[in-house]
Every structure is written in C-alpha cells, then in structure tokens.
Amino acid sequence: MVSSLRLGVAGLGTVGASLVRLVDRHGAELSARSGRTVEIVAVSARDRSRDRGVDVSRFAWFDDPIALAQSADIDVFVELIGGAEGAANAAVRAALEAGKHVVTANKALLAHHGAELAALAESRGVSLNFEAAAAGGIPIIKVLRESLAGNAVTRIYGILNGTCNYILTRMEREGLSFDACLADAQRLGYAEADPTFDVDGFDTAHKLSILTAIAFGTEIDAGAIYVEGIRSITTADIEAADELGYRIKLLGVATRSESGIEQRVHPTMLPKSSPIARVDGVTNAVAVEADFVGRLVLAGPGAGGDATASSVVSDIADIARGDVVGTFGRPASAMRPYQRATIQSHAGGYYLRLAVFDRPGALAAITTRMAEQGISLESIVQRRRAPKADAPDHPQPLEPQPVILITYDTTEAQVKAALERISTDGHIAEHPQMIRIEQLA
Amino acid sequence: MVSSLRLGVAGLGTVGASLVRLVDRHGAELSARSGRTVEIVAVSARDRSRDRGVDVSRFAWFDDPIALAQSADIDVFVELIGGAEGAANAAVRAALEAGKHVVTANKALLAHHGAELAALAESRGVSLNFEAAAAGGIPIIKVLRESLAGNAVTRIYGILNGTCNYILTRMEREGLSFDACLADAQRLGYAEADPTFDVDGFDTAHKLSILTAIAFGTEIDAGAIYVEGIRSITTADIEAADELGYRIKLLGVATRSESGIEQRVHPTMLPKSSPIARVDGVTNAVAVEADFVGRLVLAGPGAGGDATASSVVSDIADIARGDVVGTFGRPASAMRPYQRATIQSHAGGYYLRLAVFDRPGALAAITTRMAEQGISLESIVQRRRAPKADAPDHPQPLEPQPVILITYDTTEAQVKAALERISTDGHIAEHPQMIRIEQLA
Numbered sequence: 001m002v003s004s005l006r007l008g009v010a011g012l013g014t015v016g017a018s019l020v021r022l023v024d025r026h027g028a029e030l031s032a033r034s035g036r037t038v039e040i041v042a043v044s045a046r047d048r049s050r051d052r053g054v055d056v057s058r059f060a061w062f063d064d065p066i067a068l069a070q071s072a073d074i075d076v077f078v079e080l081i082g083g084a085e086g087a088a089n090a091a092v093r094a095a096l097e098a099g100k101h102v103v104t105a106n107k108a109l110l111a112h113h114g115a116e117l118a119a120l121a122e123s124r125g126v127s128l129n130f131e132a133a134a135a136g137g138i139p140i141i142k143v144l145r146e147s148l149a150g151n152a153v154t155r156i157y158g159i160l161n162g163t164c165n166y167i168l169t170r171m172e173r174e175g176l177s178f179d180a181c182l183a184d185a186q187r188l189g190y191a192e193a194d195p196t197f198d199v200d201g202f203d204t205a206h207k208l209s210i211l212t213a214i215a216f217g218t219e220i221d222a223g224a225i226y227v228e229g230i231r232s233i234t235t236a237d238i239e240a241a242d243e244l245g246y247r248i249k250l251l252g253v254a255t256r257s258e259s260g261i262e263q264r265v266h267p268t269m270l271p272k273s274s275p276i277a278r279v280d281g282v283t284n285a286v287a288v289e290a291d292f293v294g295r296l297v298l299a300g301p302g303a304g305g306d307a308t309a310s311s312v313v314s315d316i317a318d319i320a321r322g323d324v325v326g327t328f329g330r331p332a333s334a335m336r337p338y339q340r341a342t343i344q345s346h347a348g349g350y351y352l353r354l355a356v357f358d359r360p361g362a363l364a365a366i367t368t369r370m371a372e373q374g375i376s377l378e379s380i381v382q383r384r385r386a387p388k389a390d391a392p393d394h395p396q397p398l399e400p401q402p403v404i405l406i407t408y409d410t411t412e413a414q415v416k417a418a419l420e421r422i423s424t425d426g427h428i429a430e431h432p433q434m435i436r437i438e439q440l441a
Numbered sequence: 442m443v444s445s446l447r448l449g450v451a452g453l454g455t456v457g458a459s460l461v462r463l464v465d466r467h468g469a470e471l472s473a474r475s476g477r478t479v480e481i482v483a484v485s486a487r488d489r490s491r492d493r494g495v496d497v498s499r500f501a502w503f504d505d506p507i508a509l510a511q512s513a514d515i516d517v518f519v520e521l522i523g524g525a526e527g528a529a530n531a532a533v534r535a536a537l538e539a540g541k542h543v544v545t546a547n548k549a550l551l552a553h554h555g556a557e558l559a560a561l562a563e564s565r566g567v568s569l570n571f572e573a574a575a576a577g578g579i580p581i582i583k584v585l586r587e588s589l590a591g592n593a594v595t596r597i598y599g600i601l602n603g604t605c606n607y608i609l610t611r612m613e614r615e616g617l618s619f620d621a622c623l624a625d626a627q628r629l630g631y632a633e634a635d636p637t638f639d640v641d642g643f644d645t646a647h648k649l650s651i652l653t654a655i656a657f658g659t660e661i662d663a664g665a666i667y668v669e670g671i672r673s674i675t676t677a678d679i680e681a682a683d684e685l686g687y688r689i690k691l692l693g694v695a696t697r698s699e700s701g702i703e704q705r706v707h708p709t710m711l712p713k714s715s716p717i718a719r720v721d722g723v724t725n726a727v728a729v730e731a732d733f734v735g736r737l738v739l740a741g742p743g744a745g746g747d748a749t750a751s752s753v754v755s756d757i758a759d760i761a762r763g764d765v766v767g768t769f770g771r772p773a774s775a776m777r778p779y780q781r782a783t784i785q786s787h788a789g790g791y792y793l794r795l796a797v798f799d800r801p802g803a804l805a806a807i808t809t810r811m812a813e814q815g816i817s818l819e820s821i822v823q824r825r826r827a828p829k830a831d832a833p834d835h836p837q838p839l840e841p842q843p844v845i846l847i848t849y850d851t852t853e854a855q856v857k858a859a860l861e862r863i864s865t866d867g868h869i870a871e872h873p874q875m876i877r878i879e880q881l882a
C-alpha cells in the first residue's frame with residue numbers, strides 16, 4: 001500500500017477555499033484515479049479566525065508558511081499566497097530545499113524566478129507544477145509540457161487576461177468608453193481598485209513569459225517583453241475594426257523569428273475568422289501553432305476560485321502518480337538562452353488611425369510618407385465626421401478628420417519612421433493610434 | 442544512465458510515415474525532454490518494398506506484427522494498423538501480454554475491446570495510451586485523464602469527424618446538396634469511396650464511446666450509442682437553421698442524466714453563440730463541462746498523418762517519463778457499469794421541418810397534436826414556396842409547403858408521439874425532418 005500524499009496549503013483566499021471544497025467533494029475519486037490517497041493535512045494563512053465558507057479547523061494550522069513548507073508532515077507544498085517576492089518566494093524555496101514537491105498558481109513568482117526555481121526543483125528531484133499560473137482553468141501548461149513534446153512550436157498567442165477581454169467585449173457590444181467599462185468591471189469584481197496590473201498588460205506579460213519558456217525551450221525572461229495595455233483603445237477603433245473585418249483583443253504573442261524569440265503584449269487586430277477572435281467576456285483562450293500538430297486552440301475560464309483549483313488539483317494528481325516533468329518541459333540545463341527579437345524588427349500588418357487636418361494635399365503627403373518607407377496600403381478609409389448640430393454643414397477646414405489606414409506586412413521600424421515624418425509634416429493632430437494586426441498562419 | 446526506450450511500429454501508412462519523420466526531426470529534443478533516449482528500432486507492414494517517402498531500411502523488419510509485438514528488442518509497441526479485430530487486435534494483446542507498453546491510434550479497437558485491454562494492461566503494469574484515437578491531434582485524452590482529475594464531468598460534446606464537418610460547411614457556404622459535397626470530399630481525399638463509416642456517424646460513435654468512458658468513469662459501451670448520420674440534412678434545413686440563429690453540426694454528445702449516461706451521435710442544431718458552432722471544415726472540436734473547471738473547449742486537427750503522429754508521440758513521451766495512467770483515467774476495477782439512458786428519454790429542444798398540405802385547418806391540427814403531448818413551441822415559420830415559372834401564381838392547395846417548428850424543451854418520446862399522430866392525420870407529405878437542439882449549459 002502506497003502511503004498517502006499529504007498536502008500543505010499556504011494561502012486560503014478564494015482559490016484555497018475552492019481547493020478545500022474540491023478535495024472534500026472529489027478526494028475519494030481523486031485517490032482512486034491516482035492510486036494513492038490524497039489529503040490536505042495542514043494549512044497556513046494570515047487570519048486563523050476568518051470565515052472562509054469551509055471548515056479548516058480539522059487541518060494542522062501554521063502561522064508561518066515557511067514552517068509549513070518545511071514540515072515533515074507534508075509531501076507537497078501548495079502555494080496560493082501570490083506575489084513574486086516575500087512569503088511566497090521564501091516558502092517555495094524552503095519547500096523545494098526541503099525536498100517537497102511544490103504546486104503553485106503564482107505567475108509573478110515564476111515569471112521573475114522561474115529559471116532558478118526550476119533548477120532547484122530538479123536538483124532535489126521534485127516537481128514544480130503550475131498549471132494554474134498561465135491561464136487559470138485552461139490546461140495549457142500540460143499541453144505544452146507534455147502533449148506537444150514532439151513538436152517545434154512556431155507561434156503561441158492568447159487572450160490571457162479576463163479583465164481586459166471583458167472590457168473590450170463590453171466596449172464593442174455597447175459602444176461604451178474604456179473608462180465606463182472599467183468602472184463596471186470594478187463594480188462587478190472583474191477588476192481591481194488599481195487596475196494597472198491588468199489593463200496595462202503586465203498580468204498578460206507574466207503569463208506569456210511562462211508559456212514562451214515552455215513553448216520555445218528558452219530561459220524565462222519576463223523583462224524582455226514589449227508591453228502595451230488597452231487604455232488607448234477607443235470606440236472609434238473598435239467600430240473601424242468591425243467594419244474592416246477585425247476584432248480588437250489584448251493578446252500575448254510569442255513567435256520565433258530569424259533574430260530570436262519575439263514576445264509582445266498589446267491590443268491586437270484579429271481577423272474575425274481567427275479561432276480566438278470570438279472569445280468574449282472573461283473567457284481566456286490560447287492558440288498554439290507547431291510543426292506537426294498544426295494549430296491547437298484551448299479556451300476556458302482564465303480565473304476564478306473553482307477553475308483555478310481544478311488546475312491546482314491536476315498538478316497534485318500528477319505528483320500522486322509519480323510523474324515528474326521538467327519544470328518548463330525539459331531539464332533546466334537544457335533551456336536555451338533567451339534571444340530577444342526587438343519590437344522594432346516586428347513584421348506584420350498595422351492599423352493606423354490618424355486625425356488628419358482636412359486640407360488639400362494632406363492625404364497625398366501622408367501616403368507619400370508611407371511609400372517612402374516602402375509601406376504598401378491594403379485600405380484607406382476616410383469618412384467625414386457628421387457635422388455637429390451647432391456647426392455649419394461642412395466642418396471647418398482645420399477640424400481634423402479620422403483617416404484609417406491598414407498596411408500590408410511591414411516592420412515596426414518602418415511604421416514608426418513613417419508616423420514620425422507624418423507628425424513632423426504637421427498634417428495630423430493628436431498622437432496617431434497604431435494597432436498591430438495578427439494574421440492567421 | 443537510463444536505457445533507451447525502443448519503439449516497434451506496426452503499420453506504415455500515412456501516420457506511420459509521419460511518425461518516422463517526427464522522430465527523425467525531433468528525436469534528440471524528445472529524448473532531452475523525457476530524460477531518456479527514444480528511438481524506433483523495428484517496424485512491420487504488409488509491403489516491405491513500398492516507397493513511403495521515409496527510409497525504413499535502417500529498422501529491423503517484421504512481416505508479422507505479432508512477432509514484432511513480442512520481440513525482446515522493443516519496449517513499446519506502436520499499433521497503427523487499424524481495425525477492431527484481426528492483426529491489430531491480436532498484436533496489441535500479444536504486446537500487453539508480453540509486458541510491453543502499447544500506444545495505439547485505433548478507435549475501433551478501443552471502442553469494442555477497451556475494457557478488456559485496459560484490464561490486461563493494468564495486470565501487466567504497462568501503459569495503454571491512445572491520445573490519437575479520439576480526436577487526432579487534439580489532446581483531449583490527456584486533458585480528460587489527467588487535467589480534469591479533480592472534476593465531475595456533466596457533459597462532453599464535440600465535432601469528431603472532419604469529413605462530416607467539411608460536408609456541412611460546404612453545404613452551408615455554397616448552398617450545395619449533401620450528394621454534391623460528398624462527391625467533392627471524395628475527390629479531395631476527405632471521404633472514402635464508401636463513406637458510410639464517416640457520414641452515417643459510426644466513426645463519431647467510436648470516438649465518443651472512448652471519451653464517455655474517461656469522462657464518466659464508466660465501462661466503455663460503443664453499442665449503447667444512438668447513432669444518426671447527416672445524409673438527411675438538406676440545404677432547406679441549413680438555411681432555416683441560419684435564419685433561426687443556429688448552425689447544424691454532426692455532434693457526439695454524452696451527458697449525465699437521472700436515468701444514466703446518455704450517448705448520442707446525430708446532426709445537431711447548435712446556437713451560433715455555442716463555442717464550437719463556428720468550427721468549420723475538417724477541424725474538430727470538443728467541449729467539456731465539469732463542476733470545478735466550468736467549460737473547456739479544445740479545437741484542432743482531427744486527422745492527418747502529422748497531427749496524429751504528434752499525439753502518438755505525446756503518448757510515447759509519457760511512457761519515456763515513466764508516467765503510467767489508468768487506461769481510462771482510473772484503475773479498470775474502478776470503472777462503473779455503464780447505465781444507458783435511452784434516446785426516448787432525451788430531453789431538449791427540437792427543430793421540426795414538415796411538408797404540410799396547404800389546406801384550412803392543417804396548421805391548427807398540427808399545433809393541437811403538439812399541445813396534446815405537452816410540447817410548447819418557441820417558433821413557427823411558414824413560408825410559401827415561390828411558385829414555379831410554369832405554375833399558376835398560387836400553388837395548388839395540395840402542394841405541400843414547408844413549415845418549421847422549434848420546440849421548447851421536451852422529450853424525444855413526446856416529439857415522436859406527436860409526429861406519429863400528425864402523420865396519421867394526413868396533413869403532411871414525406872417523412873418529417875427532426876433535428877435535436879443542443880443548448881449551451
């Protein structure tokens with residue numbers, strides 16, 4: 001008879017409480033599947049007396065997560081504290097050093113310290129599992145680490161932040177501004193009081209860095225990601241995208257190019273026929289393109305206590321079966337150095353929205369500047385704004401008019417150079433809007 | 442140093458040739474990931490001299506797959522022969538009895554003999570892996586067996602046959618008949634000369650039976666599936682579906698109901714907002730609904746040599762790492778008996794297309810028959826057919842007119858009873874068309 005697998009859970013927030021409920025409901029089945037009894041034996045959190053909707057009094061209590069991590073009474077340390085530094089970091093290291101398996105949902109910790117922690121886990125012969133860290137309930141880590149073992153990945157891209165996707169979906173469906181949708185998301189609990197981490201793309205960047213490391217076998221480098229959030233997106237952009245056959249999503253994209261691995265997080269124009277263009281609301285989705293499998297798409301809940309607990313338990317079940325996988329799908333020593341492809345060398349199509357002063361020759365000057373940079377245009381849309389009620393029938397010559405350009409494939413450097421010259425020429429007001437287009441493979 | 446993992450491959454068709462190419466291209470990386478050298482050492486096929494586009498002369502040759510299965514020189518028997526009986530069946534049994542791990546892409550074999558083979562594998566302590574058997578390159582087996590270990594599945598449904606999805610997509614996009622699209626699919630190699638296995642739903646049923654066994658932990662029972670193919674679907678149905686906000690897909694559906702597990706394969710009306718309604722062409726997709734994760738959707742290539750080889754290698758990599766998972770996600774002894782819910786007790790909405798004789802009282806009689814069975818109607822669409830060029834301005838009273846009914850949730854038994862009475866009343870010509878609606882959870 002194999003001894004039971006004893007779990008110590010640090011952090012009893014939403015995910016921790018869901019994990020306790022899940023093990024209560026499915027523990028027997030989980031044990032039958034794994035061939036080994038799986039049980040929570042100890043927990044740690046800040047406030048022992050808080051009502052969490054589940055009974056945790058039956059578990060040994062630790063005020064100090066590090067003491068729990070080192071306890072001789074546990075086999076697996078489940079870290080649900082969060083944060084790249086502080087208690088989570090110290091406790092995970094302590095657990096690995098003590099030869100405990102670690103399961104974590106902590107994307108920030110992995111993005112910043114993943115390489116070191118992987119080497120530490122490997123040196124102790126234990127697992128460091130983190131299915132919940134990249135896309136909540138979507139099993140993308142297992143698919144990349146295991147299912148795609150026989151593939152070279154060429155591109156991975158996804159909607160990895162439910163807050164941003166909720167906001168963009170509302171803006172599109174209801175024609176509301178970013179600010180109005182953000183306020184609603186905050187009211188509904190889909191966005192934090194300080195939404196920076198989500199709406200400015202950092203959460204997506206953390207998740208992307210983890211996916212990149214596994215997909216391409218390169219050392220994790222969260223600092224090498226080009227990051228741009230969704231605050232600049234207007235309803236004008238969303239409407240123009242719709243008319244041109246696109247939808248706007250905040251994507252994390254990693255792709256192999258000649259100069260290295262390109263990692264970027266930014267609002268993206270996706271053709272409506274793209275397999276993830278219609279993923280709406282808080283749902284997340286990841287598409288992987290690889291040489292043998294072609295294209296796989298996974299969609300599901302990117303957050304939430306129950307969905308996250310489902311992924312945490314998947315990691316625990318792997319440990320119960322005795323399956324030790326390299327943290328990023330391969331031995332830490334086999335991870336290649338990350339070679340960054342700069343955003344300047346990014347090649348692709350671009351959507352540009354310019355506020356052009358309506359005077360003779362302006363459009364000619366703009367298109368000439370594009371041509372000088374070797375940029376070909378797929379479409380130009382110029383529409384006069386409807387005159388305001390108290391304005392004359394025709395807008396004043398100097399009132400800027402929106403002009404939308406879609407380029408064929410070019411590079412970031414060329415687009416930036418063209419826009420700089422167009423700005424200098426004085427034909428446009430405001431900062432031009434530029435959204436990268438992510439085409440189907 | 443761990444000894445290398447030696448593969449014997451039986452069957453060198455499209456998938457076998459892709460597998461050889463994959464191991465040539467990614468063998469070193471695969472070995473690095475698995476911590477163990479993975480190599481093909483022996484092969485078996487009918488014709489040794491056939492040009493397969495890959496060099497197989499470097500491998501030991503076996504004319505007899507059973508001899509290969511029993512060879513002391515292999516650790517894993519990879520069965521790519523196909524068919525529920527005959528050589529594939531005998532060789533897989535021989536391999537398991539000889540204590541070899543088995544990897545197979547053979548859905549028919551598993552659908553018909555899965556339970557026995559699982560018990561045999563378990564008794565020998567070896568793996569029986571079959572990622573490629575249910576949805577080609579989509580890693581649905583791993584997701585069900587491992588990622589969802591902490592969930593109770595409530596429903597699983599999917600587009601599991603690329604031939605049918607290709608035909609339905611062409612019918613919809615081009616307004617062509619089933620026969621015309623089938624002929625095209627045959628010309629393009631998407632359908633066999635005898636298309637029965639695909640278009641009549643049997644291929645989907647085999648795959649569904651495998652998914653059901655894992656999802657619900659019940660003994661596999663391919664004979665208990667209600668199966669209906671797509672031959673009866675007309676462009677009139679597809680157009681009506683579109684107008685009513687649906688798309689028609691051939692689905693395999695398994696769901697837990699009060700009376701047991703319901704398994705059915707039939708053309709299905711999916712709301713356009715369903716996550717798999719827009720999966721077109723030969724692409725496959727599976728949606729799983731479960732208590733903790735909510736809903737996951739996986740989409741990708743359901744067939745093709747390279748995509749199938751990708752899944753075969755995923756199974757091999759698991760064996761190389763030493764991960765032994767219960768064949769259907771749990772020990773064979775823990776599989777519950779399959780309790781069949783009959784199609785008569787199926788509850789849901791229905792689309793009905795009737796050819797109604799255009800005479801006073803016909804519609805009243807029909808709706809009365811529906812009401813007698815307690816069936817409420819969500820919508821009724823009656824449109825006169827455009828008169829033929831050589832016909833009078835109004836159709837003859839007895840020329841039947843199409844009437845489309847959408848019911849609210851009811852049962853198969855009630856719908857069948859109502860249709861029988863409507864037929865007996867003599868108000869309709871032809872056999873009524875009936876398509877089940879699969880609503881979102």
